[in-house]
Amino acid sequence: MKVKKQKRHRKAVRFYTACYGFREPFKILCDGTFVYHLLANGITPADTALTNILGASVKIFTTRCVIAELRSLGDFYSDSVNAARNLITARCDHEKRKTAAACITEIIGENKPEHFFVATQDAELRKKLQEIPGVPVVYALRNALFLECPSAVQRDFAKAAEEGRSHMTELEFMMLNIKKKGVDSEEACDALDANNDNVDNQDLKGNDKPSRTVMNDKIQFKRKRAKGPNPLSCKKKKQKVDENSAAGKESKKIDNSVRNRSRKRNRSKKNQFVS
DSSP states (O other): HHHHHHHHHHHHHHHHHHOOOOOEEEEEEEEHHHHHHHHHHTTSSSHHHHHHHHTTTTTEEOOOOHHHHHHHTOGHHHHHHHHHHTTTOOOOSSSOOOHHHHHHHHHHTTSSSSSSEEEOOOOHHHHHHTTSSTTOOEEETTTEEOOOOOHHHHHHHHHHHHHHHOOOOHHHHHHHHOOOOOOOHHHHHHHHHHHHHHHHHHHHHHHSSTTTTTOOOOHHHHHOHHHHHHHHTTTOOOOOOOOHHHHHHHHHHHHHHHHHHHOOOOOOOOOOGOO
């Protein structure tokens, strides 16, 4: 893989992980055209080739509708059918067989809970997926795999979501005003409770839809409690010494010193003058 191509792929992977929450191991949903292209061009094993592109471990999925579509094409695609059966089957609740493009589009859905990479050679499906934010597309050219760069729609959606997270919500704005004005906590709670009751009443009536930024949770104001002294700053208690015991020890020392002095004896020098 060339250095420029590798840098482009890593940059795209970082974009999807940071903005849309993709995590390792990456899940790749393949259709029949991609499986056939891998076998025809000898791009095996597929998981190793995809790992080299994305720079992380992968899990390859397919659907029952994709396998049924390959089986309906005849014996010429029998190898592709066997290869698709060895992949992990993603759950699709279709009683009647649908086309691979329709099945993959329904599995991805609007919220994209599974965070799938879609691997396909269908040009129409690739264009359709580029208009859906948060759906990376993998395709192949001969014996090389590529990850498409994020489209303008995906970049604009990520930018708008980031700007929305940077602004304050209505609840945060109310809390900020409460702190500035110095309103008592009880009055603030009453005001917020009244606001939440109004929002609930509007939901029951169905006249007005509440904004997404309003939260029904009540604010809990924590009271500051008196804390104990820091144990590291406290001095240790000094042990009290009994005066009687101290006086007894001193008297013993004095007696010993007196006794030591009294034990000294002077030798007589009478024999020195005897001739």
